[in-house]
Amino acid sequence: MEIQQLKGFLAVARHRNFTVAARNTHRTQPTISLQIKALEDELGTKLFERLGANKILLTEDGQLLFELAKPVVEQFEALTERFQEKRGLFNQSTVRIVTHRSVMVYLLPSVIKRFKDIFPDCRLQILHRSNPEIISLLKDGAVDFGISSIQNAPSSIVYEPMGSFRRLLIVSKNHPLTRCENITLADIARYPLILPTEESNTRTMIDSVFTSHDLDYSVSMEVVGRDAIKSYVGMDLGISVMNEYYISEEERRNLHLIDVSQHFGAAETGIIRRAQHDLAKPAEEFLRLLKEEFESSMNNRPLI
Secondary structure, three states, X not given: OOHHHHHHHHHHHHHOOHHHHHXXXXXXXXXXXXXXXXXXXXXXXXXXXXXXXXXXXXXXXXXXXXXXXXXXXXXXXXXXXXXXXXXXXXXXXXXXXXXXXXXXXXXXXXXXXHHHHHOXXXXXXXEEOOHHHHHHHHHOOOOOEEEEOOOOOOOOEEEEEEEEEOEEEXXXXXXXXXXXXXXXXXXXXXXXXEEOOOOOHHHHHHHHHHHHOOOOOOEEEEOOOHHHHHHXXXXXXXXXXXXHHHOOHHHHHHEEEEEOHHHHOOEEEEEEEEOOOOOOHHHHHHHHHHHHHHHHHHHHOOOO
C-alpha cells in the first residue's frame, strides 16, 4: 500500500468521480483507476460501487478505509511543514481559514496585521464560502478552521461561540424614524428596505421575522455588499438592518443607528473546528489573536 494510492482513493471518495479526482490530484484518470484497483486487490475487498459513469458510492469497507486513511494522509502531507515548525521555521507554514466576506472585510484586518508581525513568513489562505461549504472543507481537512455561526453542528465539528453583535436599524440623519421612540416592526415595515440578496443569511433572517409577524414590507433595492447598502441609506433611498460590526466610526457619525436586537436578535459569530484535531502553532496563535479581538470588540463597543 502506497501513499499515492491512498491519496487517489481519498480524492475519489470525496468527489465521487474519477475524472474530478484525477484533476485534483494531478493524475490521469487511468492512473487513479489503477490505484483503486491495486488497493482493492491488496485489501481483498471492493471499495466503490460504480452505479454509472458519473455515480460512485463508497462500499461499507470503502467507508471504513476512508475513516482510517484520511488522518494518515493528512499527517503525511503536513509532515514537512510540522518538521520545519519544530525547528522554529515557519516559511513553509500556511494557516488556512474559511469564512464569509463580511468577516474578511470587517473583523480580520487588524488580526491579520498582528499575526504577520509575529509570523512574517507564514502564509495565509482565506477562503470565502457558504456555511455548508465551510463544513465540507473542514471535514475534508482542506482548512484549519472556519469563522461563522452554525446551528446543529455535526459530531465531527466543534463550534465555539466568540461573541454576539447587536443588529441595528440604519437610517439617514433626517429620516422620520429618528424621531420615533420604541420602534416596532410595524414602524420599520412602513418604509422601503434596502437589503442583501436572498442568498444572504441576514436577508433570510429579516424575511423570516417579518413573515412570522404577518407584516407586509417592501424591498426597494437588493444590493450585494454592505458598503453599498450603507451608501444608499445615507442618500435616504431606504433603510436597512445589519450587524453592528459593519458600521465604522465615520458611518456612526453620518447615519442614525437604532438597536433593534429585540426584534431581529443578535448576530453570533464563532470558531468552527474539526473535533479532536490539533492545530499547528501558527494557526493556534491566529485563533488566540482572533479571540482577543472579539473580546476587545465586545468590551469596547460604542453606545448607540
